[in-house]
Amino acid sequence: MERSVIRLIHCQKDIFCFSVPEECPSCGEELRGSRLQEAPVSLPSPFTNGHKSSCCLLVAPAHDNQNREFDGTSDLHTGISNTKGVVFNYTQDGVRRDQSGWERCVSVPLVRPDTFHLLAQWDQYMDRFSDAPTWDPAWHRFDKDDHNCFSFCLRYVNSVLAAEGRSALTRETFTHSFILPRMKRVSKYTTVYQHIQRHQYYVVDRQEDVTTSVGQ
Known part of the structure; x- marks a missing residue:
């Protein structure tokens, strides 16, 4: 996972990809010169050295x-x-x-x-x-x-x-409070990354919780 995942928002969709496409993969509108709802952002990787x-x-x-x-x-x-x-x-x-x-x-x-x-x-x-x-x-x-x-x-x-x-x-408290939240994010990030590798894009309806769980 050496490439950065980029998130952009268009036509009320969260679009995850490795680079900003020329056209929106959801509606087909040209993105060059098009005003996106928000500037594309690079999602931080859940992995560290x-x-x-x-x-x-x-x-x-x-x-x-x-x-x-x-x-x-x-x-x-x-x-x-x-x-x-x-x-x-x-x-x-x-x-x-x-x-x-x-x-x-x-x-x-x-x-x-x-x-x-x-x-x-x-x-x-x-x-x-x-x-x-x-x-x-x-x-x-x-x-x-x-x-x-x-x-x-x-x-x-x-x-x-x-x-x-x-x-x-306790083992349970430490696992559920500190480890599981991070491992869930790893799972979601990995799923998105692998989907982009296969299909170029990962597109979902605009949802704050989905974006947050992948990007934070």
Whole structure:
């Protein structure tokens, strides 16, 4: 997904494409010189470079997905970045500290930019947590259901919350509040992108909720 998706509005339609066409694919009116309802805008991609996203939960296709695609069927892998963009992630071999491989993922910020005291301690928290026996395969084996990459991320987040004197998050709350909204946007964006690849355009009736869910 290297091309940008453009949204333009014409004849009460939301038209998604890679470049502004000469004619409206809905009504056939020439668009050159035609006054559009709004200026065309480029939609931000839901994907980010995890190594440039500090202090974030990162979601990416699992390593055994050869194409590393978010296709809705492949397993996903999660990790947490430190302030230097190193991604800590738990696997069957223990905790990895990846400096590459997370260039295209979904990012969930975990720290507000103005929380300076937490930013200053984030890497220390991360190193200490990752070195715990809990994540050493010799002490506790990886389990795809109960002791996995997501368990590692959630328990780290809750350890930071505890250090900050705040209440822990349940798996369900964290998933539904932070991860699912972003993954739904990924699904919609991917659907639109693939449709444009096949048919040049993706045209829908003008609806604020559709536009918002794809573009934000």
